[in-house]
Amino acid sequence: MVIKMTEIINKKLKNYILQLKGDTTELAKAMDYSLNAGGKRLRPQLVLEFAALCGGKPENALPIACAIEMIHTYSLIHDDLPCMDNDDYRRGKPSNHKRFGQSTALLAGDALLTLAFEVALNDEAVEKLGLEPARSCAFELAKAAGANGMCMGQALDLKHEGSKITAKVLEEIHAKKTGALISASCVMGCIAAEATVDEVEAARQYGQKLGLCFQIIDDVLDVTSTAETLGKPIGSDIASGKTTYVTLFGVDKCLKLADKLTTEALELLQSFNGNTEPLVNLTKTLLARDK
Amino acid sequence: MVIKMTEIINKKLKNYILQLKGDTTELAKAMDYSLNAGGKRLRPQLVLEFAALCGGKPENALPIACAIEMIHTYSLIHDDLPCMDNDDYRRGKPSNHKRFGQSTALLAGDALLTLAFEVALNDEAVEKLGLEPARSCAFELAKAAGANGMCMGQALDLKHEGSKITAKVLEEIHAKKTGALISASCVMGCIAAEATVDEVEAARQYGQKLGLCFQIIDDVLDVTSTAETLGKPIGSDIASGKTTYVTLFGVDKCLKLADKLTTEALELLQSFNGNTEPLVNLTKTLLARDK
Numbered sequence: 001m002v003i004k005m006t007e008i009i010n011k012k013l014k015n016y017i018l019q020l021k022g023d024t025t026e027l028a029k030a031m032d033y034s035l036n037a038g039g040k041r042l043r044p045q046l047v048l049e050f051a052a053l054c055g056g057k058p059e060n061a062l063p064i065a066c067a068i069e070m071i072h073t074y075s076l077i078h079d080d081l082p083c084m085d086n087d088d089y090r091r092g093k094p095s096n097h098k099r100f101g102q103s104t105a106l107l108a109g110d111a112l113l114t115l116a117f118e119v120a121l122n123d124e125a126v127e128k129l130g131l132e133p134a135r136s137c138a139f140e141l142a143k144a145a146g147a148n149g150m151c152m153g154q155a156l157d158l159k160h161e162g163s164k165i166t167a168k169v170l171e172e173i174h175a176k177k178t179g180a181l182i183s184a185s186c187v188m189g190c191i192a193a194e195a196t197v198d199e200v201e202a203a204r205q206y207g208q209k210l211g212l213c214f215q216i217i218d219d220v221l222d223v224t225s226t227a228e229t230l231g232k233p234i235g236s237d238i239a240s241g242k243t244t245y246v247t248l249f250g251v252d253k254c255l256k257l258a259d260k261l262t263t264e265a266l267e268l269l270q271s272f273n274g275n276t277e278p279l280v281n282l283t284k285t286l287l288a289r290d291k
Numbered sequence: 292m293v294i295k296m297t298e299i300i301n302k303k304l305k306n307y308i309l310q311l312k313g314d315t316t317e318l319a320k321a322m323d324y325s326l327n328a329g330g331k332r333l334r335p336q337l338v339l340e341f342a343a344l345c346g347g348k349p350e351n352a353l354p355i356a357c358a359i360e361m362i363h364t365y366s367l368i369h370d371d372l373p374c375m376d377n378d379d380y381r382r383g384k385p386s387n388h389k390r391f392g393q394s395t396a397l398l399a400g401d402a403l404l405t406l407a408f409e410v411a412l413n414d415e416a417v418e419k420l421g422l423e424p425a426r427s428c429a430f431e432l433a434k435a436a437g438a439n440g441m442c443m444g445q446a447l448d449l450k451h452e453g454s455k456i457t458a459k460v461l462e463e464i465h466a467k468k469t470g471a472l473i474s475a476s477c478v479m480g481c482i483a484a485e486a487t488v489d490e491v492e493a494a495r496q497y498g499q500k501l502g503l504c505f506q507i508i509d510d511v512l513d514v515t516s517t518a519e520t521l522g523k524p525i526g527s528d529i530a531s532g533k534t535t536y537v538t539l540f541g542v543d544k545c546l547k548l549a550d551k552l553t554t555e556a557l558e559l560l561q562s563f564n565g566n567t568e569p570l571v572n573l574t575k576t577l578l579a580r581d582k
Contacts, residue, residue, distance in 0.1 A: 020438050027446035083393035102374035114437035117408045121430040139412040146405035147311050151398050155318035
């Protein structure tokens with residue numbers, strides 16, 4: 001099911017780019033380059049799986065699933081820019097600005113962020129989701145991505161760059177920087193299926209736990225994986241003097257923490273009446289991933 | 292009326308920043324710095340005036356009026372970045388990245404773009420506008436700002452940088468880069484007042500003419516004004532070898548063209564039944580402006 005789902009997501013994402021009138025321009029090429037660079041599609045999968053879990057039709061949630069992947073992709077493009085993390089590689093390929101230049105990369109990020117709201121609010125989305133769920137999803141998206149969510153996480157990260165930080169601050173950074181969008185994915189899936197308030201709340205908490213677990217595993221892989229598997233140089237966090245879960249707690253304790261968070265996330269899934277198997281599998285796969 | 296209106300807009304914009312939980316952070320400060328740097332508030336004024344013209348309450352359109360100003364402001368912040376126009380000054384003050392650094396400026400732009408959709412889709416906007424007009428306005432906003440609108444205009448501008456271009460290409464660049472957002476302001480005002488399809492169409496065309504006229508006057512002021520009045524160095528377009536309306540046609544022909552567009556814009560206002568006086572005045576003021 002997971003494979004088939006990512007194929008549907010990939011096809012739809014490609015389609016949105018093809019629909020841009022200027023799809024042969026550098027801008028559309030740059031957007032397409034990063035949007036279709038082999039991402040895991042974790043966030044859209046969460047949208048679709050939570051929609052299914054709450055009794056909705058996953059295909060109706062496809063536009064907002066694509067919208068959140070566009071936002072995730074824009075954040076990676078802007079993150080990689082020289083004035084931010086200055087990363088030359090992403091998923092084993094040159095990062096957007098290495099391939100298209102900084103100005104086009106900047107615009108491609110801006111345009112993907114904007115396109116996310118366009119596809120979440122267009123006639124197709126409204127027809128599939130209904131007017132209020134479409135509005136509500138787009139609103140969740142904006143909150144999660146904005147100045148109290150992902151952008152704030154980035155700003156906190158910048159603020160503490162190069163200085164030792166506590167576990168509490170690190171958790172706050174990741175809760176905003178990664179957690180907000182992952183959590184919003186789960187919430188939007190529920191909204192798309194017109195789930196109950198309790199279900200939405202459980203999904204939000206599940207997403208927060210999964211997001212933190214995801215980040216801890218990322219930090220672990222930075223020291224235990226290989227460059228070939230990760231598609232980017234390993235040990236880069238350590239080399240740059242960055243505080244990570246590994247520098248704070250070491251690999252063993254990180255793995256235990258990830259295990260605990262996974263267990264808690266799985267428990268939250270039990271509050272749902274639907275078939276939790278796909279999400280249980282997805283949760284476990286993320287814990288055991290090697291890239 | 293114009294003065295009072297800009298005061299209401301300024302107060303509301305300030306309020307949105309104060310509502311950010313992290314309003315004492317660098318990110319919020321950077322957002323506030325550019326959002327409240329003394330802009331003309333042309334776009335929000337157009338939203339409110341068209342709402343009034345079509346029989347709506349301007350105060351109901353205030354959230355979307357602020358949303359479009361946030362998008363305009365983000366575009367200025369990103370435009371000024373070193374990888375784009377590399378401008379050190381904006382409205383007589385250091386540009387955002389000169390004041391806060393490139394990474395914070397990048398994030399402030401991203402966060403303002405995202406906040407625009409948050410305030411256009413939140414409970415207050417939906418209560419004031421109704422669900423479908425709120426959705427429709429946010430959708431217009433995304434289309435106008437995105438890869439077929441403002442971002443495309445920027446991309447076209449980049450593509451032709453340093454090369455001679457025709458009047459047709461220059462017009463296309465400006466129609467996307469400036470025209471799309473100005474036109475959307477007029478359209479959103481109409482939508483907020485639940486105007487007829489014909490009124491929306493007339494507003495769209497009015498906005499396109501006004502947007503082009505606005506740009507032509509900008510090009511003229513770049514050679515005829517003073518640095519003190521403009522708040523930025525004059526002659527910068529000429530110095531950078533940029534093709535402008537002035538380099539293509541000269542100042543006299545530009546003023547005639549601006550006059551013609553203003554007349555056409557004023558004619559379009561005659562299709563409305565409401566009191567056109569405030570918009571007639573606004574249109575004429577823009578033609579006669581010195582900054």
